[in-house]
Amino acid sequence: MSEPTITPDIMRISWGPQHPMSGQTRILLDLDGEKIHKITADLGFTHRGMEKILENRTFLKGIIPIERMAMIDTPNIGIGYVMATEEVLGIEVPERANWIRSLVCEMSRISSHLYAFGLQVEATGFFPAVFLWTTADRVLLLDLLEELTGARFSYNFFLPGGVMKDLPEGFEDRVIEIVHYLRRRFKDYWTAMIENVLFEIRCNDVGILTPENAIRLGACGPVVRGSGQPIDVRRDEPYAAYADLDFDVITEPACDSMARTKVRFREIGESLKMMEQIANEIPGGPIRTRFPLFTRSKPGEAYSRVETARGEMGIHMFTNVGMNPYRVKINSPSLRHMYIFERLCELDRMTMADVPVVVNSLDVWYLDADR
Amino acid sequence: MSSVNEAEFVDAISASHSESIESATILRSKRVSVVVKLEAILEVAEALRDEYGFKTPSAAGGVDYNREDRMQMIYYLFNPDSKITLTYRVDLPRDDPSLPTLTGIWEAMSFHEREAHEMFGIEFEGHSNMIPLLITPDWRGGYPLRKDFKGEAPAE
Numbered sequence: 347m348s349e350p351t352i353t354p355d356i357m358r359i360s361w362g363p364q365h366p367m368s369g370q371t372r373i374l375l376d377l378d379g380e381k382i383h384k385i386t387a388d389l390g391f392t393h394r395g396m397e398k399i400l401e402n403r404t405f406l407k408g409i410i411p412i413e414r415m416a417m418i419d420t421p422n423i424g425i426g427y428v429m430a431t432e433e434v435l436g437i438e439v440p441e442r443a444n445w446i447r448s449l450v451c452e453m454s455r456i457s458s459h460l461y462a463f464g465l466q467v468e469a470t471g472f473f474p475a476v477f478l479w480t481t482a483d484r485v486l487l488l489d490l491l492e493e494l495t496g497a498r499f500s501y502n503f504f505l506p507g508g509v510m511k512d513l514p515e516g517f518e519d520r521v522i523e524i525v526h527y528l529r530r531r532f533k534d535y536w537t538a539m540i541e542n543v544l545f546e547i548r549c550n551d552v553g554i555l556t557p558e559n560a561i562r563l564g565a566c567g568p569v570v571r572g573s574g575q576p577i578d579v580r581r582d583e584p585y586a587a588y589a590d591l592d593f594d595v596i597t598e599p600a601c602d603s604m605a606r607t608k609v610r611f612r613e614i615g616e617s618l619k620m621m622e623q624i625a626n627e628i629p630g631g632p633i634r635t636r637f638p639l640f641t642r643s644k645p646g647e648a649y650s651r652v653e654t655a656r657g658e659m660g661i662h663m664f665t666n667v668g669m670n671p672y673r674v675k676i677n678s679p680s681l682r683h684m685y686i687f688e689r690l691c692e693l694d695r696m697t698m699a700d701v702p703v704v705v706n707s708l709d710v711w712y713l714d715a716d717r
Numbered sequence: 718m719s720s721v722n723e724a725e726f727v728d729a730i731s732a733s734h735s736e737s738i739e740s741a742t743i744l745r746s747k748r749v750s751v752v753v754k755l756e757a758i759l760e761v762a763e764a765l766r767d768e769y770g771f772k773t774p775s776a777a778g779g780v781d782y783n784r785e786d787r788m789q790m791i792y793y794l795f796n797p798d799s800k801i802t803l804t805y806r807v808d809l810p811r812d813d814p815s816l817p818t819l820t821g822i823w824e825a826m827s828f829h830e831r832e833a834h835e836m837f838g839i840e841f842e843g844h845s846n847m848i849p850l851l852i853t854p855d856w857r858g859g860y861p862l863r864k865d866f867k868g869e870a871p872a873e
Contacts, residue, residue, distance in 0.1 A: 389850055389851055390849070390850065390851035390852060390853065393851040393852065395861060397836075397862060398861055398862060398866075561772050561773050561797055562772060562773075562823075562824070562825075563774075563824065563825045564773050564774045564775060564823070564825040566773075566775075575797065577797055582747075582800040583746070583747050583800065647744075649744070649748055649793075649802065649804065651802065658775070660775060660776065660793060660802075662778075662791070662793075662804075664780060673780050673781075673862075675776075675778040675780075675791070677775055677776035677778075677793055681776075681828055681829075682775070682776070682825065684828070685825050685827065685828050686825075689824075716851055717851075
């Protein structure tokens with residue numbers, strides 16, 4: 347990093363990468379007393395060269411590393427890569443497979459939003475109570491996912507042309523059981539945290555991102571919806587089974603950290619609605635079409651967009667004649683939000699105590715930004 | 718002008734900037750590609766933002782076509798009204814890939830241009846903060862995403 351000139355009354359603090367709240371990155375904070383003067387993000391601590399790795403693997407083997415981009419939300423990232431592969435190779439997906447994909451994606455989204463909510467609560471000083479509640483509730487979802495896919499993280503469950511396995515016997519009933527349980531729990535969370543006066547004091551009017559700035563700076567996902575803009579890839583260009591599912595695009599008008607937290611929280615309710623609908627109405631039929639292990643591609647390209655828990659992710663895949671992609675460009679939501687985080691202290695007044703609240707309300711996942 | 722479908726957009730930009738662009742094509746629904754001439758990149762970018770509503774910058778990155786001796790810089794833009802994703806491309810010579818920065822038009826392209834610089838060696842004239850984004854500053858191994866990258870540091 348090149349060192350900018352520091353005037354005598356500005357103090358520079360290095361926040362992370364070993365700080366318990368910072369995650370795997372370093373953020374340089376130039377402080378003027380308590381007020382943040384400038385934020386500089388020093389990314390790359392977990393850069394693994396994902397795009398180069400994918401160039402050297404066959405289409406099928408690429409599914410394994412790309413899901414490591416964000417361990418908390420692997421299916422939503424895997425589906426983007428698999429959809430791009432299907433588009434370049436011209437593979438059709440059966441309807442039942444699409445519904446199973448949506449089910450897994452929504453379960454993962456709930457798990458990721460619960461984790462983000464737990465971290466947000468932790469950042470405001472309520473550790474450990476609610477963080478442990480959300481962790482305990484996530485275990486129920488992970489148990490279900492383990493039963494379906496065989497793994498608690500990093501499922502590698504989506505293949506070009508479908509999914510790996512069909513739903514086990516009685517799985518739909520267990521999904522509905524969990525949906526009812528989690529709905530009860532969310533009432534508890536709402537009264538315990540969202541309506542908690544201390545939580546409101548820490549989050550209201552902190553890190554305000556106006557709708558114009560959100561659009562101009564490239565916000566996506568819950569961040570842009572927290573600024574009142576109904577932008578959601580699942581609605582704008584439906585993939586998997588989202589065209590057939592009933593859900594609302596959640597927006598909040600307040601534009602602050604609280605609005606972004608509420609958007610995530612209310613999205614969990616929409617995901618539960620979708621899970622219930624999938625469990626009740628899933629169509630029958632085959633779960634995958636044949637995908638030969640050694641498939642040769644023709645020259646072409648495909649750009650797939652999916653809505654991960656953190657926002658829009660794009661996978662741009664270029665192919666030549668061969669068994670590997672020629673180039674894969676991963677457009678991750680966290681990198682976009684990291685730039686917004688750098689700029690937020692200039693757009694709105696921010697103090698040192700607000701930094702963990704704001705960075706968690708943006709839900710930046712550094713491994714996703716670093717790739 | 719901002720909320721139009723793909724075909725209307727391609728017709729409009731082909732008519733208004735016929736001298737400046739090399740091609741404008743619909744890849745599939747909600748995906749449009751515009752290849753621009755290097756000397757007109759700023760002028761067309763400004764029109765895309767102000768007249769055609771591509772206000773949201775999504776990302777930017779390069780592609781190395783070493784056999785054709787060229788590189789392509791791609792900017793990913795999104796129109797929040799018509800929900801069209803545009804890939805805005807410019808071809809660059811491989812021995813001297815440089816272009817004017819687009820951070821004056823989409824400020825958030827800053828991080829993505831820094832990444833393209835360290836990964837492909839593309840120069841962005843006028844970028845105010847061209848320091849490495851992901852790779853460590855003392856990296857001497859070349860440009861990792863170029864096709865002739867071997868993964869070895871040159872002998873000193």
